[in-house]
Amino acid sequence: xxxxxxxxxxSYHHGDLRAALVGAGAELARTGGPEAIVxxxxxxxxxxxxNAVYTHFGTLAELKSAVAQHALRAMAAAMLSHLAQVxxxxxxxxxxxxxxxxxxxxxxxxxxxxxxLFRIAMDGNPDGVxxxxxxxxxxxSASEDHPKPDTLLIAALRRLTEAGLLPAEETDAAVMxxxxxxxxxxxxxxxxxxxRSVAEREAAVDAGLHYLLQGLTSRx
Amino acid sequence: xxxxxxxxxxSYHHGDLRAALVGAGAELARTGGPEAIVxxxxxxxxxxxxNAVYTHFGTLAELKSAVAQHALRAMAAAMLSHLAQVxxxxxxxxxxxxxxxxxxxxxxxxxxxxxxLFRIAMDGNPDGVxxxxxxxxxxxSASEDHPKPDTLLIAALRRLTEAGLLPAEETDAAVMxxxxxxxxxxxxxxxxxxxRSVAEREAAVDAGLHYLLQGLTSRx
DNA sequence: CATCAATCTGGACACCGTCCAGATTAGGGA
DNA sequence: TCCCTAATCTGGACGGTGTCCAGATTGATG
Numbered sequence: 001x002x003x004x005x006x007x008x009x010x011s012y013h014h015g016d017l018r019a020a021l022v023g024a025g026a027e028l029a030r031t032g033g034p035e036a037i038v039x040x041x042x043x044x045x046x047x048x049x050x051n052a053v054y055t056h057f058g059t060l061a062e063l064k065s066a067v068a069q070h071a072l073r074a075m076a077a078a079m080l081s082h083l084a085q086v087x088x089x090x091x092x093x094x095x096x097x098x099x100x101x102x103x104x105x106x107x108x109x110x111x112x113x114x115x116x117l118f119r120i121a122m123d124g125n126p127d128g129v130x131x132x133x134x135x136x137x138x139x140x141s142a143s144e145d146h147p148k149p150d151t152l153l154i155a156a157l158r159r160l161t162e163a164g165l166l167p168a169e170e171t172d173a174a175v176m177x178x179x180x181x182x183x184x185x186x187x188x189x190x191x192x193x194x195x196r197s198v199a200e201r202e203a204a205v206d207a208g209l210h211y212l213l214q215g216l217t218s219r220x
Numbered sequence: 221x222x223x224x225x226x227x228x229x230x231s232y233h234h235g236d237l238r239a240a241l242v243g244a245g246a247e248l249a250r251t252g253g254p255e256a257i258v259x260x261x262x263x264x265x266x267x268x269x270x271n272a273v274y275t276h277f278g279t280l281a282e283l284k285s286a287v288a289q290h291a292l293r294a295m296a297a298a299m300l301s302h303l304a305q306v307x308x309x310x311x312x313x314x315x316x317x318x319x320x321x322x323x324x325x326x327x328x329x330x331x332x333x334x335x336x337l338f339r340i341a342m343d344g345n346p347d348g349v350x351x352x353x354x355x356x357x358x359x360x361s362a363s364e365d366h367p368k369p370d371t372l373l374i375a376a377l378r379r380l381t382e383a384g385l386l387p388a389e390e391t392d393a394a395v396m397x398x399x400x401x402x403x404x405x406x407x408x409x410x411x412x413x414x415x416r417s418v419a420e421r422e423a424a425v426d427a428g429l430h431y432l433l434q435g436l437t438s439r440x
Numbered sequence: 441c442a443t444c445a446a447t448c449t450g451g452a453c454a455c456c457g458t459c460c461a462g463a464t465t466a467g468g469g470a
Numbered sequence: 471t472c473c474c475t476a477a478t479c480t481g482g483a484c485g486g487t488g489t490c491c492a493g494a495t496t497g498a499t500g
Contacts, residue, residue: 011465013465013477013478013479014479017478017479038455038456038457039456039458040457048480049481050458050480051458051459051480051481052478052480054458054459055478055479056478059457059458060456060457122411122412173423173424173427173430173431174427174431176405176423177427177428179404179408180400180408180428181400181404181428182400183404183407183408183412184399184402184403184404184405184407185396185400187403187404187407188399188403191342191343192403203393203396204393204396204400206393207392207393207394207396207397208396208397208401210397210435211393211394211397211432211436212431212435213435214434214435214438215430215431215432215434215438218434231495231496233446233495233497234447234448237447237448258487258488259487259488259489260486260487260488268449269449269450270488270489271450271490272447272449274489274490275447275448276447279488280487280488441500442500443498443500444497444498444499444500445496445497445498446495446498447496447497448494448496450491450493450494451490451491451492451493452489452491452492453488453489454487454490455486455487455488456486456487456488457484457485458483458485459483459484459485460482460483460484461481461482461483462479462482463479463480463481464477464479465476465478465479466477467474467475467476467477468473468474468476469472469473469475470471470472470473
């Protein structure tokens with residue numbers, strides 16, 4: 001049997017080297033961040049010569065980009081896992097608010113729980129995160145089974161709109177504002193204020209999400 | 221006369237090498253970002269041997285950290301310059317709102333106008349940006365003449381409080397929420413959505429700041 | 441004026457990503 | 471069934487990186 005992905009080495013040919021390289025890169029990034037993805041280390045883990053990378057990727061940056069996609073899917077999965085454990089109130093309006101709040105909280109929590117994966121996921125790979133608010137021209141095939149974080153955010157805001165808490169024409173603006181809040185919280189707590197305690201971090205997240213929802217749902 | 225900082229080389233000793241290295245590093249970062257700060261290139265610009273760096277900095281990362289401080293001051297200066305060109309309305313409440321809005325806009329605009337400097341300024345140097353809302357234990361001496369961006373943000377929120385638009389006990393939370401909004405906007409527009417047009421970028425900034433102020437000033 | 445400590449130079453090392461030529465092997469047409 | 475083409479992987483090399491160590495130079499102090 002021996003699935004080709006798990007077997008370390010069958011013979012001269014690896015079998016599924018591309019996926020193995022991405023997996024090894026993800027594992028390195030998990031513990032050491034993007035700069036831990038080093039060509040010779042990745043290939044050493046997989047048990048292959050350094051230059052074998054270049055048969056599947058044009059450059060190391062392309063491998064990193066593939067790892068970034070992998071990390072984005074992992075992030076969305078973690079967020080879905082968090083959302084599954086939230087029981088929403090009966091009221092549709094309150095439920096929509098809670099949903100958005102928990103999507104945002106899950107976004108920040110992933111960044112703090114898996115800083116290495118979050119960094120590689122957000123590491124300047126162009127269009128790594130979709131272009132929300134735009135045409136959404138079928139962002140790849142597996143957008144259904146393997147969503148990206150921005151998909152969850154957009155869905156949460158759509159739900160807020162359906163609950164009558166947000167004008168439909170404001171959706172794009174609301175997406176940007178929400179994304180900015182959670183991404184700002186994540187990057188600040190991760191990169192600029194790493195010495196904050198867990199309680200302080202949670203307070204900051206609560207504050208950011210509180211004002212966001214207040215701003216989104218209060219009519220001028 | 222020949223000030224010691226400008227003279228390229230007097231003799232064996234440079235005179236003010238440390239400052240010259242920081243300046244060269246800042247110039248490299250301005251055009252190429254943090255990764256453009258390369259030891260041999262910095263020293264080549266200054267006209268000195270590569271290892272001369274190690275008499276003033278323990279490692280290249282320390283030089284980068286010094287450049288980051290430099291960039292933070294430059295950012296605050298640019299923000300002040302922007303604020304000077306804003307004429308505020310007579311009404312104190314409206315003026316406070318406009319002030320915060322323009323502080324936020326200046327924050328994002330600097331990131332978009334000087335991406336290299338913004339990146340080095342925010343490049344994970346611990347405590348690069350102060351710890352707002354905390355004891356503020358004399359954040360260095362020159363906090364008066366050479367403020368950092370967070371100082372301007374805190375001042376803007378204090379002004380909002382003095383105008384009666386924000387409860388005093390919410391200041392810390394408001395700082396975090398405001399900072400998250402503008403920092404999130406900046407990093408998203410810079411790193412994750414670089415292909416947006418100028419108009420789209422401005423719309424995103426307006427949206428983020430609009431909901432932020434709405435959230436801050438609307439009483440629950 | 442001599443001496444010391446600070447400053448800067450020169451050479452070396454290990455590691456990095458990438459290129460080029462060659463070995464190995466899987467898969468499909470005769 | 472055999473071969474041969476194309477894909478895959480290996481080995482060695484090159485230029486560039488940050489950092490260490492020993493030695494040259496010099497401003498300042500006694």
